[in-house]
Amino acid sequence: MMVLTLAQREIRSLFYSPLAWAILAVTQFILAYLFLAQLQEFIRLQPQLRVLEQAPGLTDVVIVPMYSSAAFILMMVVPLLTMRLVSEERRSRSLTLLFSAPISMTEIIIGKFLGIVAFLLIITGMMTLMPLSLSVAGSLDYGLLTAVVIGLILMIAAFASVGLYMSTLTIQPTVAAVSTFGILLLLWIIDWAGTKVADENASGALTYLSMLRHFESLTRGVFNSSDIMYYLLFITTFIVLSIRRLDADRLQR
């Protein structure tokens, strides 16, 4: 209940600032361009694909690459959305309002997180309208589509949890944005090093940490519970860290 009230306020605040609209417009534009480019590629390749026995379908060629690009684009966009979550409130001293109200730190953090996730769901929803428009003319692999959509949502929710934590650490929104982006990029590319490390165990650990790896299996339509768990654990970790950090504001320094 209380969490939803807080989430609602977060969304409202987002839409009162031009930032949210700009982000929606820009991501939608870029993804639409990618979508069309990918679709044209598919139409060009169609005669050759028809000859193949196990040819990749519409979903494989057009939709999955679009979602992979979307994940990369959102990695840059999410820090901009999350940077203000706590730092801005701390800066304008409105955090006091939440601290003096009968709500717990956990409710504050989860409320803010759900608010941002709701906004990310709007982005994902708008994006998903494009592949769905293809169902008018062709046949889609709905199982695969569902898997990539779930994968993308989990991935960007994980981005948001890092952003939220970074925002609790600082009073400067830009610092939060830059450090969030740094961490996300590092986690994105960490398996590059993983494949080059000679030690089996170390490379395994680094590969496991990579956010991209867990997304990739979903883009192949493999719904592996260990990947889902990775994201859920990831999100929980950063939410717990955020709660603890916010609570530390009250405590002895």
Added chain:
Amino acid sequence: MNDAKLITVEHLSRNFGPIQAVSGVDFELKRGEVLGFLGPNGAGKSTTMQMITGNLAPSMGQIQICGVDLLDQPKQAKAEIGYLPEQPPVYRDFTVDEYLDFCARINRMPRDKISKAVDQAKQRCGLTEVSNRLIGNLSKGYQQRVGIAQAIIHSPAIVVLDEPTVGLDPIQIREIRSLIRELSAEHGVILSTHILPEVQMTCDRVQIINKGKLVFSDEVANLDERMRATTLLIELVNPPAESELEQLAGISKVENIGNQQYRLHHAQGENPAEEIAKQAVNANWGLRALTPERKSLEQIFVEITSAEQAHHETEEAAA
């Protein structure tokens, strides 16, 4: 229980690193009472208020709000408190209505009572005409009022106001003061200020905090007693020699402050004004004014805080 103590604070202390911002503060607040916190800048007023409202955890001590321990059951305790910090905690891109609606919700008010509570709070704080304006576009005075409206919207038992009249114009200050008096009918109010007349006008009880310690706590009525000074101010057209004035009954010291004015010191509890008037007429001094002077709260304040300091210094010297 209800008409007894709203707040009980015991041995409250808070350190920021090596700095002791508040140390060993005890006090109580009863229903229907306005308690004024007075102190120089950095004395620990705001820190104390932040602790009462759950924004800071105390390093030591206990806080009970309406019999509920703030640290053990923060949710129940916080529901009984409305707090206006030094800077009103407003969302600048919300309208007054939206903001107050949100405040009512996070204070867990039932849905059906919210719109009525919002209207009432707006009315009390004179915000009805600006309901649909963005808070960021309002003047400082109106933002302050929004802050007060936020603190009283859920009709908490205790309203804590940190320097509520800062940045307001004289008319608004008067309005806010009368609002505070009005609030004290149903709520207990704690307010901090460094404007001394404000305390005299609005508070029932005053506590002076200096360097994190409670150095004075008394009823404002008793403070008035303390303010009755031991000097008379007289103005004479044909003043006699100062020595002659000094020989008047009950006068211990005479100060010539120019412009034919003299300040006469006398003992506490005596009032030689009548005698002086008689003498002045008899001797044809041309008495123009005879005023018993009152110590201002400033003087008392300075006396108390500097006495404390002197005490502290001698203690340190001894150690």
